[in-house]
Amino acid sequence: MDVRTLVLTLALGNLALCAALFFHDTDNRQRGGLASFALARQLQAVAWLLLYFRGVIPELLAGPVANVLLFAGVAFDAGALWERAGRPGWRRVVLPALGACAAAWLACFVAGVETGIRVAAGSAIVGAFYLAGAAALVSGWRQATMLRRFLAVSLSVLGLAIAGRGLLAMALSLGLLQGWAGVAPVHLQGVGYVAFYLAMLIGSTGYLLLARETLQGELARLEVVDALTDVPNRRGFYGALAPWLALARRPGTPTALLILNLDGFKRVNDHYGHAVGDKVLKAMVEACRRQLRDSDLMGRLGGAEFAIQLPRTTLADAVHVAERIRASIEANPVKAERAVISLTASLGVTTIRADDSTVSLFKRADEALQAAKLRGRNNVVAAQPPQEGESTGT
Numbered sequence: 430m431d432v433r434t435l436v437l438t439l440a441l442g443n444l445a446l447c448a449a450l451f452f453h454d455t456d457n458r459q460r461g462g463l464a465s466f467a468l469a470r471q472l473q474a475v476a477w478l479l480l481y482f483r484g485v486i487p488e489l490l491a492g493p494v495a496n497v498l499l500f501a502g503v504a505f506d507a508g509a510l511w512e513r514a515g516r517p518g519w520r521r522v523v524l525p526a527l528g529a530c531a532a533a534w535l536a537c538f539v540a541g542v543e544t545g546i547r548v549a550a551g552s553a554i555v556g557a558f559y560l561a562g563a564a565a566l567v568s569g570w571r572q573a574t575m576l577r578r579f580l581a582v583s584l585s586v587l588g589l590a591i592a593g594r595g596l597l598a599m600a601l602s603l604g605l606l607q608g609w610a611g612v613a614p615v616h617l618q619g620v621g622y623v624a625f626y627l628a629m630l631i632g633s634t635g636y637l638l639l640a641r642e643t644l645q646g647e648l649a650r651l652e653v654v655d656a657l658t659d660v661p662n663r664r665g666f667y668g669a670l671a672p673w674l675a676l677a678r679r680p681g682t683p684t685a686l687l688i689l690n691l692d693g694f695k696r697v698n699d700h701y702g703h704a705v706g707d708k709v710l711k712a713m714v715e716a717c718r719r720q721l722r723d724s725d726l727m728g729r730l731g732g733a734e735f736a737i738q739l740p741r742t743t744l745a746d747a748v749h750v751a752e753r754i755r756a757s758i759e760a761n762p763v764k765a766e767r768a769v770i771s772l773t774a775s776l777g778v779t780t781i782r783a784d785d786s787t788v789s790l791f792k793r794a795d796e797a798l799q800a801a802k803l804r805g806r807n808n809v810v811a812a813q814p815p816q817e818g819e820s821t822g823t
Contacts, residue, residue, distance in 0.1 A: 435622040436481045442629055443474035443502075466509040466636055472502030473629070493538050496551050497531045503555050506632060507562035513639055514565040523561065530554045549595040552621055556592025559584055559628055576642060580635040587628040594621040655729040657707055658714045666728025666736055667787060673740065674781060674790070683780040685747030687737040688794040689717070689754065692773045692806040694733035705765045713772060716757045720750065736794075744780045744811055751776040751809040759807065773807035782815065 450467045479486065479495035504527040511519035534554065537547050566573070566581035573581070653665030661669060673684045691713055698706040710733065717727055717737065726738040737754075739747050755774055763770045777797030781790055793812045801808040 432622050433481065435626055436477055439622075439625060439629055440474055440477035440481055442626075442633075443470045443477060446470045446633055447474055463509075463640070465505050465512055469502045469505035469509060470633070472498050472505060476502055493535055496534060499551070500531050500534070500554055500558070501527060503558040504561075506636075507558050507565065509636060510562040510565040513636070513643065514568055516565065516568075519565075523558075526561075527558075530557075549597075552595025553592045555625075556588045556590070556595065559588030559591060559632075562632070563588055574642060576635065576638055580631065580639070583631050583635075584628065587624050587631070590624040591621055591628070594624065658710055658729055660714060660735075661726065661728035663728065663730050666726070666730070666738070669726055669728070670738055670787070673738065674785060674787065677781040677785060678783045682741040683743060683782075685739040685742040685744065685750075685778065685780045686790060686794050687739065687747065687751050687754070688730075688777045688791070688798045689735045689737065689751075690775050690798060690802070691733035691758075692775055692802075697770060701765055701767065701770070705763075705770070708765065709763050709770060709772065712761065712763045713758055713774070716761045717754050720753045720757050736791075742780075744778065744814065747778045747780065748809060748811050751778050755807065755809055775801040775806050776809045777801055777812065778809060779812035 447467065447470045450463060450470065453463075476495045476499035479491050479498070483491035483495075504523050508519045508523050511517075511523070534547065534550060537550060563581050563584035566577050566584065570578070570581075653661055653668065655662040670686075677684060691709070694706065694709070697709055713733075714727065714735070717735070721727065721737070721739075724740050728736050728738075730736055739750060742750070755776060758772050758774045762772060775798060777794045777800070779790065779794045779797060797810045797812040801810040804810065
């Protein structure tokens with residue numbers, strides 16, 4: 430495959446991706462995180478098409494315009510990867526760098542710098558932007574998936590190859606590598622375009638796989654996390670509680686369980702609307718978290734009922750924590766548009782026993798919660814400890 434065919438392949442490959450992304454956006458009515466990636470594909474497709482028709486179209490288009498578009502396309506590729514890494518502010522760094530590089534290259538063109546040196550400088554710029562994209566994938570290396578690590582290494586190698594090709598071409602143009610028999614600019618040009626092709630193929634496919642991987646991870650997270658309050662849902666909380674039920678069979682400090690219910694929550698929804706109700710739940714969760722340790726776990730069982738797991742906590746200490754939580758909720762009313770809503774909560778407290786199942790544990794905690802409500806709400810009630818010889822299993 431000659432260089433001209435490779436250039437056409439790069440143009441058609443990017444155009445095909447543009448078409449696929451266009452119809453994807455049409456079906457989903459949103460661009461989301463793919464916006465920067467789609468723009469990168471469009472810029473690179475136009476750039477490679479202009480380079481393919483060099484000699485047919487005016488040199489102004491095939492030279493300065495094509496190169497600046499290529500710089501911009503690779504820069505937005507790097508930006509898309511930084512967005513994927515959770516850094517939406519990449520434009521504050523990448524766009525000024527893009528402007529500086531494009532201005533420097535255009536200055537060389539206007540000044541009539543030798544073509545070989547301009548081409549070498551362009552390769553170095555593109556390689557640097559590929560390395561910037563690889564840097565986004567390297568961040569958080571220890572927690573990165575194998576796909577992300579593969580892409581980071583691949584783009585780093587290809588970026589170095591493209592930038593190195595430019596530096597070698599510049600050295601050849603300046604006569605610094607005359608002793609390298611058999612190495613000619615045409616050879617370096619071929620290596621550079623192969624690296625461009627691999628970077629487009631690996632980078633584009635890898636980005637889309639990363640997007641899919643992120644989506645799958647978010648879907649898996651939503652299976653065990655309550656989307657509103659960002660605490661585990663019933664399924665997630667039960668899963669986290671299971672190991673502590675097993676540990677309860679061993680001697681040592683017990684693990685406590687609190688069941689919390691926000692008093693009069695239905696009235697809040699009926700009088701102020703569900704949007705205010707959601708705000709109240711979020712505020713209540715934050716009030717609870719301020720009273721908990723990092724090792725404690727809060728989960729939403731449904732509606733305005735929550736469970737809190739307190740590892741290695743005695744019943745007396747758990748009651749003390751529950752009182753702090755109750756007082757914190759009462760002391761932090763929620764400001765809505767039409768009113769200031771005072772909150773109270775009722776809590777039932779128990780500890781995990783050696784013969785407990787999930788059913789018996791929650792049944793005991795719920796009975797304590799109901800007793801707290803019968804006392805007039807805004808109360809904490811602890812389940813009675815078992816009598817000697819009494820079995821609590823179900």
